[in-house]
Amino acid sequence: MSVYAFIFARGNSKGLPGKNIRMLGGHPLIAHSIRVAQQVAGIDRIFVSTDSDEIAVIAETYGVTVIRRPDELATDTAPEWLAWRHAISYLHAQGHKFDVFVSLPATSPLRSVEDVEQCLACIDRHTDVVVTVTPASRSPFFNMVVRDSDGVSQLVCSGSSAHRRQDAPAVYDMTTVAYVATPTFILTNERIFSGRVRSVIVPRHRAVDIDDIYDFKMAEMLLADKENNYVGR
Template sequence: MSVYAFIFARGNSKGLPGKNIKPLGGKPLLAHSISIAQQTQGIDKVFVSTDSADIAAVAEAYQATVIMRPAELATDTSPEWLAWRHAITTLQAQGDDFSVFVSLPATSPLRSTGDVEHCIASLDEQTDVVITVTPASRSPYFNMVVRDEEGASQLVCSGANVNRRQDAPVVYDMTTVAYVARPKFIMSNDRIFSGRVRSVVVPRERAVDIDDIYDFKLAELFLESKDNPYV
């Protein structure tokens, strides 16, 4: 079974310009995902899909293979699913078929090799996609609301007999720690939840997803913390 890891990194980041190559803990953000992929048992090759020459140069410096992505697949509105398909078809056109697709977004630098290995091992015959989740700080059954333009508000999930947070069903936030699927599923479906999805729980300290400078500072804090299990 051949397992390929992919890091999808656009050059045109709006929330935090240049974030994918912004230094974090002494190396570019992108390099954290590349390094974890290279250290994870079972991963055979590591690729970076990007539209940016600067990102491509960093990827090559860290011994990842670059797949240059068309500009139309690297906009704010481009579904990353299409970038996944582009990477798969690019390799297949080169005669390089593989068994398992692993996406390790650059925005999740605190994952561990164990997190990734757990996800790969969870892709069994009854599962189409493996995602990662972390315990949510708020619950749609208790303290999450929707509101209209006039401010009228109601619970996202109403009707449940929930009077305390402890009474609410346990809910999780999806994270960007890892996604695992078979190439055939990605090429024949349009989204993750088109298939049978299984999740792996990752602790919150390893599930930071960097979108803006506040997330970046939080990741720096965890990296600098002496008791952080990632260090």
Template sequence: MSIAYAFVFARGNSKGLPGKNIKLLGGKPLLAHSIEVARQVAQIKKVFVSTDSPAIAAVAREYGAEVIDRPDELATDHAPEWLAWQHAIRHVQALGEQFDLFVSLPATSPLRSAEDVQQCIDGADADADVVVTVTEAARSPYFNMLVRDEQGISSVVCSGTTFHRRQDAPKVYDMTTVAYVARPQFILGNDKLFAGTVRSVVVPRKRAVDIDDIYDFKMAELFLMEKGSNNAER
């Protein structure tokens, strides 16, 4: 069985929702939800949090994760997270740690389940370089997603197609931040996610909320309350 290590990448200078990574959701810091789900997956042997923030680091340690100090140049708004992934892998390998699968569990998707993560791990076979999660898209580039010019003249993204009914068009999906799984050597040897073969796992929209601003946060609170009510009724 492959040994997986989980990584949570949490910067301290969030702009859309300041302090979001340690903002309380359901009585726990947002970051804690990712750590706790990782600890529920048997194949995940260790959990690391990569951060530039002492406050986030303190919360990570409180909930049982090991901390990787992220360099300032990898914690800016413009720094690709892929570089932070590479830094984290090299840091862990320098400690003498060996693992088969890298699992990124962004703090911004607190409603994922352990089963979602396990599905992604199971999908990381010899035919896939990366496993991502997706949810069915509400809009379609064939019908109601538009591009527009400076004068506001608009056209459908996938114009010139022969599809007249949405049901006949290819089903499209939104990529989510529920989980990313890859082999460490793939990440170290490439410069982007889609440099290899990418497999996707479909998750329900209610477990795929990605918190970027206060509106997303409020939606996550509602779904978490609903989940708590359902569990209480059983």
């Protein structure tokens, strides 16, 4: 099967301006996704979809192909699903046919090569999408609530008969470590959970999703700790 990897990176981040080109561990943030993709066995081509000239230059410096994203698909309100469709349709129009689509968001720089390879191993004819998850620190059965305008609150899963956390189903947070799907599924459906979804569990220290400066500082700390441990071996 032919496997194409994509990194979707807008230039106008609001939570942390310029985050995709912000330096982390000696490389721009987006480069961490590129470098992992370059090490994954089975990935044939790597593309960066962006509206930003700065991001495009960095992507080309790291040896990957740039797909120019239309401005209307690079706003805060534009669903990334539409950017996925645009990239696939653009490549199809260029004569590129591929079997597996992989998205490696720039905001998840601590993923490992093995995380991505596990996701690729899970995609088959019975699976439409593979996502990554990490154990949740809170549970809708015990300490997650919904509330109305008067502040009246109740548990998200208020009808559950589980009285101990150990008796409730394990719950997970979705992460941005990796998404794997078929191009056909993306082009013919409206969202991830329209199909049969499988998940791969990744540890929390590799599942940091950078949205603001606090997330970035956490990533810096974890990356430094990883590098120090490696040097110490």
